[in-house]
Amino acid sequence: MSLTDQLMTDMKVAMKSHDKTSLSVIRLLKSALMNKKIEVGHDLTTDEENQVVVSQMKQQKDSLADFEKGGRADLVAATKEQMTVLEQYMPQQLSESELQQIVQKIATDIGAESKTDFGKLMKAVMAEVHGQADGSLVSKVVKDSLQEG
Known part of the structure; x- marks a missing residue:
């Protein structure tokens, strides 16, 4: 339906x-x-x-x-x-752990390693998860992943 x-x-x-x-x-x-x-x-x-x-x-x-x-x-x-x-009408949202896995995979694929790659990584992740995760959560996970690396 x-x-x-x-x-x-x-x-x-x-x-x-x-x-x-x-x-x-x-x-x-x-x-x-x-x-x-x-x-x-x-x-x-x-x-x-x-x-x-x-x-x-x-x-x-x-x-x-x-x-x-x-x-x-x-x-x-x-x-x-x-x-x-x-x-009730929102698409199924990704959990933070699922989002972390996606961010890590995309970061590896595009070679994002430092904070200077934030914009590039953020754009790629948002294109991948469109509507399945809140932008502020994506931003937080992307920042965390770039600080670790």
């Missing part, structure tokens, strides 16, 4: 159960997917759909950080609820 089909099914369930949070998140995600489809000019691939979901989650995390800084407990709670709903 495609993500769009899953969203339609989940939207019907949310409507019937009067779950306003789920309904608003699903509508937001459907809208973002439709905008991306229009932008690229073709039906979205699974990778493209996952990129949209990851992007939406990143926006929610950024909003959460802003609301926490501003002391807006009401918006923090609402954003956390929305993130919980959005997590």
Whole structure:
């Protein structure tokens, strides 16, 4: 079942159960997917759909950080609820140990050994794990691997 089909099914369930949070998140995600489809000019691939979901989650995390800084407990709670709903549609995330293995393999393949190779290694790893790991976690693992070497 495609993500769009899953969203339609989940939207019907949310409507019937009067779950306003789920309904608003699903509508937001459907809208973002439709905008991306229009932008690229073709039906979205699974990778493209996952990129949209990851992007939406990143926006929610950024909003959460802003609301926490501003002391807006009401918006923090609402954003956390929305993130919980959005997590259902996120691609399977890699564990830190799985990510470390990928980083080590790519570092060996491209010959990244020092901190000056950070950008090159980071770019290669992000291309490999697109959507399966948070960028801040990837950055941390890449930095750690280059310090060890």
